[in-house]
Every structure is written in structure tokens, then in C-alpha cells.
Amino acid sequence: xxxxxxxxxxQKLWDIANTLRGKMNADEFRDYILGFIxxxxxxxxxxxxxxxxxxxxxxxxxxxxxxxxxxxxxxDAVAEAALDELGYFLKPSELFSxxxxxxxxxxxxxxxxxxxxxxxxxxxxxxxxxEDDFDDLFSDMDLTSNKLGRTExxxxxxxxxxxxxxxxxxxxxxxxxxxxxxxxxxxxxxxFASGAGKKAGEFYTPQEVSSILAKIVTTGKTRIKNVYDPTxxxxxxxxxxxxxxxxxxxxxxxxxxxxxxxxRMNMIxxxxxxRNFDLKQEDTLEHPQHEDKRFEAVVANPPFSAxxxxxxxxxxxxxxxxxxxxxxxxxxxxxxxxxxxxxLDDNGTMAVILPHGVLFRGAAEGHIREYIIKERNxxxxxxxxxxxxxxxxxxxxxxxxxxxxxEHPEDILFVDASTCFEKAKNQNYLRPExxxxxxxxxxxxxxxxxxxxxxKLSEVAENDYNLNIPRYxxxxxxxxxxxxxxxxxxxxxxxxxxxxxxxxxxxxxxELGIEAPL
Numbered sequence: 128x129x130x131x132x133x134x135x136x137x138q139k140l141w142d143i144a145n146t147l148r149g150k151m152n153a154d155e156f157r158d159y160i161l162g163f164i165x166x167x168x169x170x171x172x173x174x175x176x177x178x179x180x181x182x183x184x185x186x187x188x189x190x191x192x193x194x195x196x197x198x199x200x201x202x203d204a205v206a207e208a209a210l211d212e213l214g215y216f217l218k219p220s221e222l223f224s225x226x227x228x229x230x231x232x233x234x235x236x237x238x239x240x241x242x243x244x245x246x247x248x249x250x251x252x253x254x255x256x257x258e259d260d261f262d263d264l265f266s267d268m269d270l271t272s273n274k275l276g277r278t279e280x281x282x283x284x285x286x287x288x289x290x291x292x293x294x295x296x297x298x299x300x301x302x303x304x305x306x307x308x309x310x311x312x313x314x315x316x317x318x319f320a321s322g323a324g325k326k327a328g329e330f331y332t333p334q335e336v337s338s339i340l341a342k343i344v345t346t347g348k349t350r351i352k353n354v355y356d357p358t359x360x361x362x363x364x365x366x367x368x369x370x371x372x373x374x375x376x377x378x379x380x381x382x383x384x385x386x387x388x389x390x391r392m393n394m395i396x397x398x399x400x401x402r403n404f405d406l407k408q409e410d411t412l413e414h415p416q417h418e419d420k421r422f423e424a425v426v427a428n429p430p431f432s433a434x435x436x437x438x439x440x441x442x443x444x445x446x447x448x449x450x451x452x453x454x455x456x457x458x459x460x461x462x463x464x465x466x467x468x469x470x471l472d473d474n475g476t477m478a479v480i481l482p483h484g485v486l487f488r489g490a491a492e493g494h495i496r497e498y499i500i501k502e503r504n505x506x507x508x509x510x511x512x513x514x515x516x517x518x519x520x521x522x523x524x525x526x527x528x529x530x531x532x533x534e535h536p537e538d539i540l541f542v543d544a545s546t547c548f549e550k551a552k553n554q555n556y557l558r559p560e561x562x563x564x565x566x567x568x569x570x571x572x573x574x575x576x577x578x579x580x581x582x583k584l585s586e587v588a589e590n591d592y593n594l595n596i597p598r599y600x601x602x603x604x605x606x607x608x609x610x611x612x613x614x615x616x617x618x619x620x621x622x623x624x625x626x627x628x629x630x631x632x633x634x635x636x637x638e639l640g641i642e643a644p645l
Contacts, residue, residue, distance in 0.1 A: 136296070136311060137311065137314045139292075139296065140160075140164075140296075140311055140314065140315055141315075141318060142292075143160065143289060143292045143293060144156065144157075144160045144315065144318075146285070146288060146289055146292070147159050147160055147275075147285070147289060149274060149275075151274050155274065157315070157316075157319040158267040158268060158385060159268055159275075159289075160289070160315065161312065161315060161316070161389065161392065162245075162265055162267065162268040162392075163268075163289060163290065163293055164293065164311070164312060164315075164396075165264075165392040165395070165396060166223055166244075166245065166248075166265075167223040167293055167294070167298070168298065168300075168395075168396055169215060169217065169223075169248065169395075170217060170221075170222040170223035170224065171223070171298065171300050172213065172300060173188075173209060173213060173215070173216065173217050173222070174188055174189065174222060174224075175300060175301060176208075176209060176212065176213060177205045177209065180204070180205055180208055181201065181205070184201075186201065188205065188219055189219045189222065189224075189225070190219075191219050193218055193219060193220060202218060206251070210251065210252070210255050210257070211255075213401075214252060214255065214256070214257030214260060214261065214401040215248050215251050215252050215257065215261055216251040217244070217247070217248060217251070218247075221244045221247060221248075223290070223293075223294065224294055226240060226241060226244065226290060227287075227290040227291050227293070227294035228294075230283075230286070230287030230290050230291060231287060231291045235287075236279075236283050237283060237286070237287060237290075238270050238279065238282060238283050238286060241270060241286065242270045242271075245265040245268065246265075248261065248264070248265070249261050249262065249263065249264060249265065256401070256402065257401040260391055260395075260401045260404070260406075261391075261401075263384075263388070264388055264391060264392065265388075266384070266388065267384075267385050267388055270282070270286065298311070312392075312393060312396050312397075313334070313363065316361050316363065316389070316393075317333070317334070332360065332363055332364055332428040332480070332517075333516060333517065333518070333556070333557075334363070334367065335516075335556060335557035335561075335562055336428070336480065336512070336516065336517075336557065337363055337364050337367035338367060338370075338562055339478075339510075339526065339557075339562055339565055339566060340364060340367070340368075340426045340478040340480070340526065341364070341367040341368045341370065341371045341426070342371055342562075342566045342570075343476065343478045343526070343528055343566065343569055343570075344368065344424040344425070344426055344475075344476040344477065344478050345368060345371040345372045345424065345476075346476065346569075346570050347570075348372050349372055349373065350372055350373040350374075350375070351368075351372055351373075351374055351375065351423045351424050352375045352376070352422075352423045353374070353375050353376040353377070353378060353420070353422050353423055353424070354368045354369075354374055354376075354377055354378065354422060354423070354424040354425070354426065355378040355379065355417065355420070355422035355424070355425050355426075355467075355470055356378075356379040356380075356425070356426050356427050357379070357380050357411040357415075357425075357427055357429070357463065357466060357467060357470070358380070358381065358382075358411060358427050358428065358429045358430065358463070359379030359380060359381045359390050359406065360381060360386055360389075360390065360428070361386060361389045361390050361393050362377075362379060362389075362390035362391075362393040362394055362406070363393070364426045364427070364428065365377045365379055365394075365426070366393065366394070366397050366399075368424055368426065369397075369399075375403070376403050376404065376405065377394060377399060377403060377404040377405070377406075378404070378405045378406070378417055378420065378422065379404075379405075379406045379407070380406070380407045380408070380409060380411045380415070380416050380417065381406065381407075381408055382408070382409065382410050382411070384408060387406065387408040390406055391404075391406055394406065405417070411463075411466060412435050412436075412459060412462050412463070412466060413435070413436060415446070415466065417470060418445075418446075418469075418470075420470065421470060421471065421472040421473075421475070422470055422471060422472055422475055423472050423474060423475040423476075424475060424476060424477075425467050425470055425471050425475060425476075425477040425478075425479075426477070426478055426479070427463065427467060427479045427480070428479075428480040429459070429460065429463040429479065429480075429481070430459075431460070431481070431482045431520065431522070431524075432457070432458045432459070432460055432482055432484065433458075433459045433460075434456060434457055434458075434459065435454070435456060435459035435462055436456065437453045437454060437455060437456035437459075437462075438453075439453070441453055445469065446465055446466050446469040447462075447465050449498075450465060450494070450495050450498050451494070451498075452491040452494045452495055453491060454491060454492060454495065455490065455491055455492070458484070458488070458492070460481050460482065460484070460485045460492070461485060461491075461492050461495045461496070463479065464479060464481075464485075464495075464499075464527070464529075465495065467479060467529075468499070468505065468529060468531075471529065471531060472531075473531050473532055474532065475530070475531070476507075476528065476529070476530050477528070477529040477530070478526055478527070478528050478529075479526070479527050479529075480512075480524055480525070480526055481524065481525055481526075481527060482522055482523075482524055482525075483511070483522070483523055483524065483525055483595075485525075485527070485594075486509065486525065486593070486594035486595050486596065487593045487594065487595045493591075493592065493593075496592050496594065497591075497592040499529075500539070500584070500587060500592055501584075501588065501592065503531075504533065504536055504584070505529045505530065505531055505533070506527065506528075506529055506539055506594075507528045507529060507530045507533050507535070507539065507540065508526075508527070508528040508539065508540040508541070508542065508569055509525060509526075509527060509528075509539065509540070509541050509542070509594050509596060510525060510526040510527075510528070510542040510544060510565060510569065511523065511525050511541075511542065511543045511544055511545050511596045512524045512525060512526065512544055512545070513544065513545050513546065513547060513548040513555050513557070514545070514555065515554045515555045516548065516554060516555050516556060516557065517554075518554075521554075523545060525596070528569070535572060535581075537583065537584065538581040538582055538583050538584065539581070539582050539584070539587060540568075540569065540572050540579065540580075540581055540582075541579060541580045541581075541582055541594075541596055541599040541600050542565065542568050542569065542578065542579045542596075542600070543577070543578060543579070543596050543597075543600040543602055544561070544564070544565050544578075545602075547561035547564060547565060548561060549561075577600065577601060577602050578600065579600060580599045580600045582599045586599070632644070
């Protein structure tokens with residue numbers, strides 16, 4: 128797909144999304160448009176799969192008569208195979224294109240049918256391996272909401288219009304080299320994030336930042352056994368890792384129900400088989416769902432300085448017990464770090480985005496930071512990012528990289544990439560060359576004046592384990608010396624010029640017979 132085709136597709140998708148705007152907030156109509164795209168994807172994927180099974184009998188899935196015994200027999204056979212391979216099933220009459228066609232005919236009411244179909248997709252998985260992955264997947268699509276229209280007829284007209292427009296888009300599912308749908312989905316998620324203010328951080332990490340984390344945790348590898356994100360949001364970070372290397376299993380946890388649904392949809396839309404992802408909805412710090420697993424790659428963009436319980440009983444938890452201290456209740460940043468380190472495998476790499484405060488705050492956080500470096504020597508790099516590159520917050524952030532078995536245990540790499548950005552209208556963004564420089568500096572452990580420094584552990588200890596980047600990377604730019612003699616001559620020349628001007632003004636005033644203002 129060319130850039131021009133991609134832009135046209137993105138514009139068409141955004142135009143369809145705008146049809147739903149009305150009085151909804153961005154995060155509300157997001158749930159509808161992404162839900163409908165997901166329904167269209169499930170329909171097209173099932174249609175192609177069913178036709179591949181029925182091709183031997185020269186039968187097209189959409190032509191099957193659902194009312195005859197023969198038709199029911201074919202549907203039962205397809206359903207059994209589809210549940211095993213795809214994890215769900217739809218009848219021909221329930222396919223997106225069939226519903227869109229019915230809705231495009233004036234007078235046809237499709238809302239009740241559509242609600243039943245979305246429910247049937249979930250019901251089709253009951254008792255199967257994929258049940259957890261489809262459970263309540265469409266729960267955020269309330270087709271009875273008054274925000275869709277004041278009357279049932281108005282709601283029906285709006286939804287029918289959206290389905291008709293979406294039905295006209297070809298997502299090229301038959302082209303295995305194409306990821307039109309995945310790219311479109313990521314585009315829309317990004318668009319909604321940029322318009323959702325503070326709520327955006329709940330479900331989306333900008334692709335440029337995700338790319339840096341993905342490249343770091345996959346350094347030197349072509350395949351990893353598994354990847355884990357304890358605050359997975361829409362799953363964009365997990366999927367970004369798969370753009371760098373082959374990934375075996377995807378694991379994540381997300382507290383927000385709506386965002387959790389979005390992540391599961393995102394996985395399936397990007398072709399991740401239901402057996403290869405394990406996403407859970409729960410509070411990661413209080414109720415971790417993957418404690419018995421260890422991961423080769425761990426990535427995260429946790430909510431910055433979030434509140435948490437900091438319950439003293441958690442000091443008996445294996446994730447926190449060795450440190451002897453818990454992160455403060457007002458700032459859970461290090462609680463996420465401790466949790467992630469617990470889940471990190473011995474051969475793994477962990478990269479986490481955090482606010483700069485974690486680098487220098489004292490008390491319990493200072494104690495935990497010192498333990499990680501002095502007792503464990505797990506911190507591999509500190510990378511300072513530019514300010515204002517995340518949706519909903521302008522604060523500068525950093526990436527901390529951890530390894531339990533470090534190739535360079537004698538030092539810690541510090542990178543000041545705070546100037547690596549281009550300014551856009553509302554926020555800054557990382558250019559491809561910025562991403563490349565940051566990643567290359569990390570991978571090759573490059574030392575560059577005013578950009579990066581390899582600090583010996585003794586140097587970090589001398590700084591009382593304060594990791595504030597300016598302590599290690601000197602970015603001070605010395606100003607050119609001022610020639611005071613030249614400045615004095617310029618002042619004298621200016622004074623002489625003023626004397627001539629004053630004389631001129633006095634002459635004019637004398638001619639006018641008024642007192643000169645000198």
C-alpha cells in the first residue's frame with residue numbers, strides 16, 4: 128500500500144468516525160467505530176476461512192440456506208472447524224456485509240439484529256478455548272444509547288450509514304503481506320488518543336516511543352519466546368515488539384475494562400491467534416495475573432506517579448519482599464518497576480517509561496533505587512526523552528532499561544535525548560533519525576559529548592545513587608567570551624551619534640520657539 132493510498136484510507140476512516148461524533152466524547156464514539164471495524168474483520172475472516180473449507184464442494188458460504196437440513200449440516204461443520212481455528216463463528220446472515228446490505232435499504236430496521244449478532248459472536252465461543260478472549264468483547268457498544276439518536280429510527284439510520292460506508296472499504300485480508308486493517312486500527316487509536324486529553328494515556332503509547340522500547344528489548348535477537356506488558360492499554364506496545372522480531376506469546380494485564388476490550392480486539396485484528404495471547408483484566412499491582420510466568424521481553428508505559436495502596440502486607444509478596452521497602456502510596460512508579468523485575472526472565476530485557484522523578488526522589492524510592500543498582504546491578508541504561516511527546520501530559524520522561532544478566536556490568540549508560548525531536552503544532556514528536564540515534568547509542572553503548580556517558584558504578588555510588596541525567600551528561604554550552612573593549616567602543620559610538628541627534632532636535636525646537644526636551 129502506497130503512502131497516498133494509506134492517507135486516503137485514513138481520511139475515509141476518519142470521515143466515518145466523524146459521522147458518529149454528535150454529542151459524544153472521543154473515547155465514546157471510539158468504542159463504536161472500532162467495534163464495528165472489528166465486527167467487519169471477524170466477518171470477512173470467517174467468510175474467507177469458511178469458503179476455503181467449502182471449496183471442495185464448490186459451495187460459497189454466503190449462499191448456504193440456513194433453513195434446510197443440508198444447509199444446517201454445512202454450517203455445523205464450518206462452525207466446528209472455525210471454533211478450533213478462529214475461536215468464533217457467524218452464520219451467513221450474520222456477516223457484516225449482509226447486515227450492511229439490509230441496513231442500506233430504506234425501512235429496514237437492523238439495530239435489534241445487530242445487537243443479537245454481536246451477542247451471538249460471544250455466545251459462539253462458550254465452552255471453547257477462546258471463551259475468555261471473546262467474553263464481553265462488545266460490552267462497550269451500547270446500541271440503545273440516546274447519544275446515537277433521540278428516536279429508534281434516528282439510531283437505526285445513523286448505524287446503517289456507518290455500516291454502509293465501512294462495507295465499501297476493502298481491508299485486503301486475502302493479501303497476507305498486507306496489514307491494511309492493522310494499520311487502520313492503529314491510526315484510529317492514535318487519532319482518538321490525540322483528541323482524548325488526559326484519558327489518552329490509559330490506552331496508547333505513541334508509535335515512535337513504542338518503537339524505541341521494542342528495538343531495545345529485542346536487541347541482538349530474531350525471535351523471543353514471549354513478551355509482557357503489565358499495563359498493556361490497547362496492546363500497541365506488545366504488537367510493536369512483533370514488528371522487530373518473531374514473538375511466541377503475548378501477555379498483558381489492563382485494569383480498565385474498555386481498554387482491555389480494545390487490546391483483545393487489537394490482538395485479533397493483527398492476526399495474533401487466540402492461543403498465542405493471554406490478556407487479563409485486573410489491577411496489576413494488587414492482583415497480578417501472570418505471577419508464575421517469566422518473560423524474555425518486558426515493556427510498559429505505566430500511569431505516571433499513580434496512587435496505590437502501598438499496603439504493608441505486600442512486604443510479604445515475593446515481588447517486593449527483597450527490597451525491604453514499598454513505593455509510597457502517592458507514587459506507584461517503583462512498584463511497577465519491582466513487579467516487572469519479578470516477571471523478567473534471566474535472559475530477558477525490560478524497558479519501562481517513567482517520569483523523571485524516579486531518577487532522584489529520596490526516601491523509599493531512593494532505597495529501592497540503591498538496592499537495584501548496588502545489590503543487584505540490574506540497571507543497564509537511563510535514557511532521557513524530550514518533553515511533551517505523550518498525549519495528555521507535557522512532562523519530560525525517561526526510559527529505564529534493566530537486565531538481570533548484563534553484558535556490561537561495570538557501568539550504566541546515560542543518554543540525554545531531550546533535544547531529539549521536531550516541534551509540531553500541539554506537541555513534539557520523535558523523527559526516524561531521532562529514534563535511530565537513541566537506539567544505536569544504546570545498542571553500541573556509544574559515548575558522545577553532551578549526549579551520552581557510561582558511568583562506572585563507583586561514579587553512581589558517589590552520587591548517592593541519584594540518577595539525574597545532568598549529573599552524568601554535561602549539556603552545558605559555554606557562551607562565547609564578550610570583548611568588553613569592543614562593547615565600550617560601540618557604546619561610545621552610540622553616545623556620539625546621540626549627541627548629533629540631540630543637537631538636531633534642539634535646532635528644530637528653537638525654530639518652533641519651544642523648549643527642547645533634553
